[in-house]
Amino acid sequence: MHPPLHHSKHPHCVSQIDQLERCHREHPWKKFLGFCNEHKYALDRCLREQKELRRQKNKVINLERAARREQQQQ
Numbered sequence: 001m002h003p004p005l006h007h008s009k010h011p012h013c014v015s016q017i018d019q020l021e022r023c024h025r026e027h028p029w030k031k032f033l034g035f036c037n038e039h040k041y042a043l044d045r046c047l048r049e050q051k052e053l054r055r056q057k058n059k060v061i062n063l064e065r066a067a068r069r070e071q072q073q074q
Contacts, residue, residue, distance in 0.1 A: 003047070005017045005020075005021070005043075010046075010050060012049065012050040013043060016039065016042050016043040016046045017043060019039045019042070019043075020036060020039040020040055020043050023035070023036035023039045024036060
């Protein structure tokens, strides 16, 4: 299961979101039989990559904040 798919929240995965939504529109019944699974797997991989990028960015920001806090205390 993936989070709600908004292009603004997931800018890294716009093409995968569009492909999955298009597949669901074009194959409304086959999607229940796994017809769109490849698109879903690609979207899952992309969301995982986006989450890791966000994690790394936040780690750098937090390290910088900690360093500034340490300098202020001294």
